[in-house]
Amino acid sequence: MIESVDALILARIQFAFTISFHFIFPAFSIGVASYLAVLEGLWLKTGKPVYLDLFKYWLKIFAIAFAMGVVSGIVMSYQFGTNWSVFSDVAGPVIGPLMAYEVLTAFFLEAGFLGVMLFGMDKVGRKLHFFATLMVAAGTFVSAFWILSVNSWMQTPTGFELAANGQYLPGPSWWAIIFNPSFLYRLVHTVTAAYLTTAFVVGAVGAFHLLKDRTSQHARTMFSMAMWMAALVAPVQIFVGDMHGLNTMEHQPQKVMAMEGHYDSHPDGAPFYVFGIPNDEEQRLDWALGIPKLSSLILKHDLNAPLAGLDTIPDDEQPPVFIVFWAFRIMVAIGVAMLGIGVWSLLARMRGKLYDWSWLHRAALVMGPSGFVAVIAGWATTEVGRQPYVIYGLLRTADAASPLAAPAIAASLLAFVVVYFAVFSVGTWYLLRLMSAAPKAHETGVKRGDKGPIRTAGITPGPTQNPGQSQVLPADEGDAR
Numbered sequence: 001m002i003e004s005v006d007a008l009i010l011a012r013i014q015f016a017f018t019i020s021f022h023f024i025f026p027a028f029s030i031g032v033a034s035y036l037a038v039l040e041g042l043w044l045k046t047g048k049p050v051y052l053d054l055f056k057y058w059l060k061i062f063a064i065a066f067a068m069g070v071v072s073g074i075v076m077s078y079q080f081g082t083n084w085s086v087f088s089d090v091a092g093p094v095i096g097p098l099m100a101y102e103v104l105t106a107f108f109l110e111a112g113f114l115g116v117m118l119f120g121m122d123k124v125g126r127k128l129h130f131f132a133t134l135m136v137a138a139g140t141f142v143s144a145f146w147i148l149s150v151n152s153w154m155q156t157p158t159g160f161e162l163a164a165n166g167q168y169l170p171g172p173s174w175w176a177i178i179f180n181p182s183f184l185y186r187l188v189h190t191v192t193a194a195y196l197t198t199a200f201v202v203g204a205v206g207a208f209h210l211l212k213d214r215t216s217q218h219a220r221t222m223f224s225m226a227m228w229m230a231a232l233v234a235p236v237q238i239f240v241g242d243m244h245g246l247n248t249m250e251h252q253p254q255k256v257m258a259m260e261g262h263y264d265s266h267p268d269g270a271p272f273y274v275f276g277i278p279n280d281e282e283q284r285l286d287w288a289l290g291i292p293k294l295s296s297l298i299l300k301h302d303l304n305a306p307l308a309g310l311d312t313i314p315d316d317e318q319p320p321v322f323i324v325f326w327a328f329r330i331m332v333a334i335g336v337a338m339l340g341i342g343v344w345s346l347l348a349r350m351r352g353k354l355y356d357w358s359w360l361h362r363a364a365l366v367m368g369p370s371g372f373v374a375v376i377a378g379w380a381t382t383e384v385g386r387q388p389y390v391i392y393g394l395l396r397t398a399d400a401a402s403p404l405a406a407p408a409i410a411a412s413l414l415a416f417v418v419v420y421f422a423v424f425s426v427g428t429w430y431l432l433r434l435m436s437a438a439p440k441a442h443e444t445g446v447k448r449g450d451k452g453p454i455r456t457a458g459i460t461p462g463p464t465q466n467p468g469q470s471q472v473l474p475a476d477e478g479d480a481r
Helices: 002-046 049-082 085-119 126-155 174-178 183-212 217-251 253-260 294-300 321-350 358-366 370-385 406-436
Strands: 160-162 168-170 272-279 284-291 389-391
Touching (some): 002 049, 002 406, 049 217, 183 370, 217 294, 253 370, 272 294
Antiparallel strands (some): 160 168
8 A cells, every 4th residue: 555655656746747847848938939920020020130130049049948848748648658547548538639639730830830940041031931930839829729728628627428438538529628617717827927937038138138238239129028028918917817716716616725725614704825834634724824804805806705615625635735825825926026027117118217227137137937937836736736636526646547666656757857857957058058148140131121031141240349249239229118
């Protein structure tokens, strides 16, 4: 019995470890692909070289991140067959086709146009190259669409039929499976998180170079575009997150109870606990610091609305509260910090000091990796909050695992840890090295109206520019204010 429990825990740790690494790269590549499409579109529309320079700069970063995401994602599918064979057998008729659709649509779309996007700028016309960039960006969204449909079906399963052999089979309509009750909320919330993650990385890179050279037009453009994204999208993300939470409360109430730390029911208004130490054994929140009735206001829009607690849920149906409680607070805290940076940048922009306030630049630099932390915290809230089920309400995680011994899983987990840290540490180091280098100014040999290939050369120093030094464009060139 102990060996069986240990094997299950190790299998869960292995899946959590590998998916945490993998989730970081798609969250980044989804946003960067769209950012590249915006940059190329602005360059084609305005003819300003700064946009082309930034396109080439971020294209290299995207290529590395995309490759690392593909490599880390391959491992995920193998784990379904090795560590979670029962789940694969039982749910395969439903999730198998959805994952196949992801390959047939998104992966082929990305693979078909990625080469043109990366290497075709000197070989195809501008419109065709821009179309390829748009298709790669669309491919990343379509990939997220199918993967999140699978995950959402596991959270809120609908549209299936139970076969005599225990398998879950597709019902009469695939629409009920794909567009399950939580899918659209999770899709919008996750994709918006990817855009914010990218915005704060771009903002951090722009801030880093602004701190080194406040006159750099490339740094100014990056920082300005990123801060617009933070100011406009962060409040939208908070609203979407609230809607997603209300949907979760309807379909997975014990997850919300764990997020709120509500061990006890509150018949006349529930507090929002800012701090506390969940104690599953004693079924209480130790060292609790709460704001009276705020949770009822957020979840029910009524200060005195009653909220049920985990005392209404059997012990074996409750998720691990500590992880869910604190992962949720980390995600919310980062979201509020992102909103704060966005408001701060708006104030600086209104006063004409967006490129002069060094403390804003330092704060944006510190916030650079915050999006990655937030998406991992959000993933932990969603996935751990679903426990003890892998298919919510239908298949328990303990019943979905393969009959493997703990030493076998431990050996593969150790191998993953060693290889992942070795490979992805080098990849991350290289990405940071690319970001630390200042964008270069390129000379375009084709005028704005030309339809032919885009010819590019290296840096061409101007009359007052030394070789190897980035060209400083006039103040109105590429200024995204």
